[in-house]
Amino acid sequence: MSSYLNxxxxxxxxxxxxxxxxxxxxxxxxxxxxxxxxxxxxxxYRVIVVGTxxxxxxxxxxxxxxxxxxxxxxxxDSPRRAHSIAAQGGxxxxxxxxxxxxxxxxLFYDTVKGGDxxxxxxxxxxxxxxxxxxxxxxxxxxxxxxxxxxGLLDTRSFGGVQVSRTFYAxxxxxxxxxxxxxxxxxxxxxxxxxxxxxxxxxxxxxxxDGRARGIVARDLVTGEITAHLADAVVLATGGYGNVFxxxxxxxxxxxxxxxxxxxxxxxxxxPCFTQIHPTCIPRSGDHQSKLTxxxxxxxxxxxxxxxxxxxxxxxxxxxxxxxxxxxxERIYPSFGNLxxxxxxxxxAKVVCDEGRGVGPGGQGVYLxxxxxxxxxxxxxxxxxxGNLFEMYERITAEDPYRVPMRIYPAIHYTMGGLWVDYxxxxxxxxxxxxxxxxxxxxGANRLGASALMQGLADGYFVLPATLPDYLARQDGPPxxxxxxxxxxxxxxxxxxxxxxxxxxxxxxPDSFHRELGELLWDECxxxxxxxxxxxxxxxIPQLRDEFWRRIKVPGAGEQLNQSLEKxxxxxxxxxxxxxxxxxxxxxTESCGGHFRTESATPDGEAARMDEEFxxxxxxxxxxxxxxxxxxxxxxxxxxxxxxxxxxxxPTQRSYT
Amino acid sequence: MNxxxxxxxxxxxxxPGALTTYQVGGISPDMSFLEMLDTxxxxxxxxxxxxxxxxxxxxxxxxxxxxxxxNGQAHGPxxxxxxxxxxxxxxxxxxxxVEPWRAAAFPVVRDLVVDRSAFDRVIGxxxxxxxxxxxxxxxxxxxxxxxxxxxxxxxxxxIGCGACVAACPNGSAMLFTAAKVVxxxxxxxxxPERGNRVRNxxxxxxxxxxxxxxxxxxxxTACPKGxxxxxxxxxxxxYLRSLR
Numbered sequence: 063m064s065s066y067l068n069x070x071x072x073x074x075x076x077x078x079x080x081x082x083x084x085x086x087x088x089x090x091x092x093x094x095x096x097x098x099x100x101x102x103x104x105x106x107y108r109v110i111v112v113g114t115x116x117x118x119x120x121x122x123x124x125x126x127x128x129x130x131x132x133x134x135x136x137x138x139d140s141p142r143r144a145h146s147i148a149a150q151g152g153x154x155x156x157x158x159x160x161x162x163x164x165x166x167x168x169l170f171y172d173t174v175k176g177g178d179x180x181x182x183x184x185x186x187x188x189x190x191x192x193x194x195x196x197x198x199x200x201x202x203x204x205x206x207x208x209x210x211x212x213g214l215l216d217t218r219s220f221g222g223v224q225v226s227r228t229f230y231a232x233x234x235x236x237x238x239x240x241x242x243x244x245x246x247x248x249x250x251x252x253x254x255x256x257x258x259x260x261x262x263x264x265x266x267x268x269x270x271d272g273r274a275r276g277i278v279a280r281d282l283v284t285g286e287i288t289a290h291l292a293d294a295v296v297l298a299t300g301g302y303g304n305v306f307x308x309x310x311x312x313x314x315x316x317x318x319x320x321x322x323x324x325x326x327x328x329x330x331x332x333p334c335f336t337q338i339h340p341t342c343i344p345r346s347g348d349h350q351s352k353l354t355x356x357x358x359x360x361x362x363x364x365x366x367x368x369x370x371x372x373x374x375x376x377x378x379x380x381x382x383x384x385x386x387x388x389x390x391e392r393i394y395p396s397f398g399n400l401x402x403x404x405x406x407x408x409x410a411k412v413v414c415d416e417g418r419g420v421g422p423g424g425q426g427v428y429l430x431x432x433x434x435x436x437x438x439x440x441x442x443x444x445x446x447x448g449n450l451f452e453m454y455e456r457i458t459a460e461d462p463y464r465v466p467m468r469i470y471p472a473i474h475y476t477m478g479g480l481w482v483d484y485x486x487x488x489x490x491x492x493x494x495x496x497x498x499x500x501x502x503x504x505g506a507n508r509l510g511a512s513a514l515m516q517g518l519a520d521g522y523f524v525l526p527a528t529l530p531d532y533l534a535r536q537d538g539p540p541x542x543x544x545x546x547x548x549x550x551x552x553x554x555x556x557x558x559x560x561x562x563x564x565x566x567x568x569x570x571p572d573s574f575h576r577e578l579g580e581l582l583w584d585e586c587x588x589x590x591x592x593x594x595x596x597x598x599x600x601x602i603p604q605l606r607d608e609f610w611r612r613i614k615v616p617g618a619g620e621q622l623n624q625s626l627e628k629x630x631x632x633x634x635x636x637x638x639x640x641x642x643x644x645x646x647x648x649x650t651e652s653c654g655g656h657f658r659t660e661s662a663t664p665d666g667e668a669a670r671m672d673e674e675f676x677x678x679x680x681x682x683x684x685x686x687x688x689x690x691x692x693x694x695x696x697x698x699x700x701x702x703x704x705x706x707x708x709x710x711x712p713t714q715r716s717y718t
Numbered sequence: 719m720n721x722x723x724x725x726x727x728x729x730x731x732x733x734p735g736a737l738t739t740y741q742v743g744g745i746s747p748d749m750s751f752l753e754m755l756d757t758x759x760x761x762x763x764x765x766x767x768x769x770x771x772x773x774x775x776x777x778x779x780x781x782x783x784x785x786x787x788x789n790g791q792a793h794g795p796x797x798x799x800x801x802x803x804x805x806x807x808x809x810x811x812x813x814x815x816v817e818p819w820r821a822a823a824f825p826v827v828r829d830l831v832v833d834r835s836a837f838d839r840v841i842g843x844x845x846x847x848x849x850x851x852x853x854x855x856x857x858x859x860x861x862x863x864x865x866x867x868x869x870x871x872x873x874x875x876x877i878g879c880g881a882c883v884a885a886c887p888n889g890s891a892m893l894f895t896a897a898k899v900v901x902x903x904x905x906x907x908x909x910p911e912r913g914n915r916v917r918n919x920x921x922x923x924x925x926x927x928x929x930x931x932x933x934x935x936x937x938x939t940a941c942p943k944g945x946x947x948x949x950x951x952x953x954x955x956x957y958l959r960s961l962r
Contacts, residue, residue, distance in 0.1 A: 124851040139773060139831075140838050142878055143781040159858070195854070202854035204847045204905050206871040213861025231871060237780055238874060245846035252842035260835065283827055312775040346748040351756055354778045453779065456802050522851045570763045572756070617768045621730070622828045624771055625763060 149236025177505020307579025506654025
């Protein structure tokens with residue numbers, strides 16, 4: 063049984079560094095009170111940025127523009143390939159170009175409510191304020207957003223809101239925004255202000271005298287492991303959805319950077335808050351290596367339904383209207399097909415559990431465009447969603463213009479992440495976390511088109527305003543390359559890889575990853591209960607022990623070795639999975655994407671327990687000698703950060 | 719399905735390479751080409767052999783990481799990325815040749831992995847609009863006609879996979895460079911740097927060792943994102959215009 067069950071409760075987190083006073087003035091006040099660094103002195107500071115997605119790319123470019131020297135890392139062969147590139151639908155901004163009642167206040171309200179009242183008001187309000195600047199910035203960079211015939215920007219609607227505030231570039235908004243950030247970053251690389259290290263993966267964080275001073279990284283081509291030192295470290299390494307093996311994340315997205323930082327002292331917040339996206343292409347067999355999302359924007363025009371009767375095996379076109387159940391429109395008449403993701407996903411699970419699911423194994427529901435094609439014509443539907451329809455047909459060999467799409471929920475995004483304060487600084491001074499890597503702003507459920515907004519807000523605007531305040535307060539000599547803490551971190555990372563190579567067992571990294579992923583999906587996925595979570599907490603340490611006995615990694619460390627990369631990431635997934643299950647077990651309420659079957663309303667909706675759980679669960683890692691070198695650590699310590707709501711009063715979310 | 723694969727194996731940039739033959743069975747028509755290679759690699763690991771190295775990441779056709787020459791065609795027989803090519807386009811018993819991108823400017827790193835960093839340097843030479851964070855005017859200050867925005871978008875779709883270079887008998891990067899030049903030069907925001915952009919990017923492209931364009935058109939045929947061949951004409955026009 064997992065030692066994590068013996069967790070203890072530590073001191074609460076009382077200060078998040080957010081200024082007080084009226085919420086509209088807090089960000090302005092924080093920026094004014096921040097210490098600045100003289101432009102002539104900025105080049106003397108070195109900042110490490112790990113990751114080149116929307117948050118990391120934007121931060122690296124902006125810090126370099128300001129004059130700091132940036133050392134930037136990505137495991138991909140080019141910074142342009144970070145997984146932000148796959149975001150499809152759009153980016154929210156409170157521009158109110160539609161004159162439909164939108165405002166910063168409303169975006170703030172929608173995001174706090176959409177997150178089921180588990181996010182900080184100060185941070186969410188700042189995000190809503192910055193949203194309008196992001197669109198300006200991206201247009202100036204040449205991001206080709208969709209436009210109206212008059213030449214102005216077009217918008218569309220997303221789940222959980224009743225205004226049209228989502229800016230988009232067909233189904234490739236993430237790609238276009240990322241290329242904007244990548245191009246700005248490329249300009250700084252060419253100018254010598256950013257030293258770019260592609261195909262280089264962070265293996266550990268270097269902490270000297272309590273402050274983050276660098277990273278240990280492996281050159282994925284030569285296998286060389288080296289220390290890189292700096293005045294501050296920024297993690298922009300994305301989420302941890304790949305712990306489930308099957309997710310919409312890129313295959314190489316991983317949790318190693320944030321987990322190693324956690325082991326070095328950064329608290330991990332709300333690890334059980336994971337988002338399951340309702341509209342993904344169902345798996346086609348055991349060979350499935352990843353799942354593909356179909357953008358939420360499809361729910362603007364597509365209607366979701368299943369047969370009314372269980373076991374109805376007729377082809378969709380043979381099922382007459384009266385035998386169909388458009389269940390989202392029936393249960394949630396005011397939001398219809400555009401309810402938030404957590405609600406749409408759970409509703410799909412419920413109808414499939416009732417035996418009304420469609421397609422192989424009954425794990426799917428229809429997303430039907432027949433009405434939209436009838437109303438708007440095929441050409442209009444093609445203009446809006448053409449590339450998504452093409453992608454669907456390529457994968458399934460079915461034509462969605464003629465046959466309804468089949469979709470099913472899949473792991474997509476992780477709201478949890480490294481705990482950060484208002485400055486986006488973790489509990490390790492000098493270590494910052496931005497974008498999906500941190501836990502901020504989305505609470506227990508993220509609204510659609512808000513991830514791009516948060517990543518770019520953090521990278522372009524928040525971090526470049528708060529990081530200098532930290533740098534300006536530091537003095538003292540640089541860390542020598544032979545400092546014991548540096549040598550120890552390099553040795554630790556090297557030893558771990560050598561150990562993995564030496565075991566020479568009989569199971570592949572993927573086979574362990576699949577098994578761990580299935581366990582998590584079953585017990586810590588769309589619905590969770592105490593028995594299942596306890597079962598997972600019993601099974602994960604067994605699986606981890608088996609991993610350390612039976613893993614097989616061919617080849618050597620001093621070469622491009624993709625099996626070694628996988629195995630090394632898996633070590634961290636095992637530990638993270640255990641913390642996720644513990645967090646899910648301790649939070650006996652349901653909220654947002656975290657659904658405990660024991661805590662539901664009579665209608666089957668998530669029932670929060672505000673008295674007990676209106677807090678951020680920030681977990682502290684505790685090492686344990688007794689568990690030996692493979693141990694996931696001793697029982698962690700829970701630090702609670704109480705959340706207060708001054709502006710948006712918590713209510714039972716209603717989308718009916 | 720049962721297949722015979724002849725895959726290029728090469729231990730490093732300077733090591734000799736060769737096609738090695740493998741048999742793989744139990745392949746489902748619903749698998750992607752990369753999932754078929756995953757299946758082979760799982761078997762290789764269990765046999766104690768080193769798996770075939772290949773670049774891949776998003777597996778939904780947008781990151782541009784994957785790319786291999788399949789039966790002589792960049793990304794294989796369908797006009798899509800390798801990750802979105804499904805085995806239903808092959809027949810039971812087929813023999814499939816799998817090679818890395820072949821181009822002087824893309825040296826082989828290992829097996830099917832090549833070094834495409836030349837593309838990043840071409841972008842760094844001018845494939846951007848200088849708009850430091852915080853300096854942007856209101857987004858609606860400059861309307862852009864929808865036709866212009868759509869045409870810019872069509873070129874901005876490039877994923878930087880390198881299929882155009884691999885397909886070109888000259889190893890030319892004209893389509894890749896054209897995609898970025900046309901995207902940015904069409905937009906009013908890109909106008910101030912229009913001339914410098916095209917001159918610098920073409921110079922960088924030449925310096926990286928990419929070949930010249932002889933209007934073969936293989937690039938646009940192989941492009942999984944459908945970047946139009948007319949982009950190259952537009953690039954040439956921009957280049958000449960910048961010299962006036």
